[in-house]
Amino acid sequence: MYSNLIDNEGSQDEFSHRPDVQISDHPVYPVRVAPRLSGPGPYRFATICLATLSVVLLISIIAVTARYKNRPQGNGEGTFEKVKQDVNLTALITTIIKLQEEKKQLQNEKDELLAKLATKVEIKPTSKATPGSEVCPTNWHLFNDSCYLISMETLSWHHSKTYCQMNGGHLAIILTAEEQTFLWDLLPRGHWNAFWFGITDGETEDVWKWVDGTLVVGGFWEENEPNNHINEDCGYIVKTEVLARVAIRSWYDAPCSMYLPFICEKKAVLAASTDA
Incomplete structure (x- = not known):
């Protein structure tokens, strides 16, 4: 509307010739409107950039989420299995040591029994011997x-x-x-x-x-x-x-x-x- 007012020929002259308007008392200056930009404009470009960044951000979030979801589960299972293996190995070593100690103890008991048995062996001649032989x-x-x-x-x-x-x-x-x-x-x-x-x-x-x-x-x-x-x-x-x-x-x-x-x-x- 303001453009039409500005474009009208002699608009200023028309106002100046009106008897009810005194230029000297109330000067009226023409209103200038910024010209429209051709092409898509800065808002459209900004919208495209924001959309692109949103897509990149969404992809990054999905990737990080998937990685986070997989890594703790895998590491947790691996850690659990390792701890389980360590516990089993410790128990096996303890059992082996215990069996070795029991074997040693049984062998000592066997030796003691053999020694006690030896003291009960009666002395008998291997054959009939003459007195003094x-x-x-x-x-x-x-x-x-x-x-x-x-x-x-x-x-x-x-x-x-x-x-x-x-x-x-x-x-x-x-x-x-x-x-x-x-x-x-x-x-x-x-x-x-x-x-x-x-x-x-x-x-x-x-x-x-x-x-x-x-x-x-x-x-x-x-x-x-x-x-x-x-x-x-x-x-x-x-x-x-x-x-x-x-x-x-x-x-x-x-x-x-x-x-x-x-x-x-x-x-x-x-x-x-x-x-x-």
């Missing part, structure tokens, strides 16, 4: 003035030593080739038949002593023995199926904790006289 208990073998027991029970070296002591003797002390050969002949052959006897370097490495504390002189070691391969502080005799192995080269050293059969020795007793 030396005799050995049943299952003991006489050589010179000593009796020898080839025990097939398996014990550690130290428990074998205790067993022999409980039977009134000690692990065998072998001083001569004749004695060594006698005992060797009593041993059964096998894939690796090994028997403890009374020799150790447990006090000082490479200083071998008999169970009575005397030093070992010489001996009947296999070639390259003793070698202390894995903390081997006790001696045993080996008799295998290999015929090339001989009595006077059959000593080996081994860890004292191994469970092997053993050889006991004790003094023979004199047969009682039947004279009245």
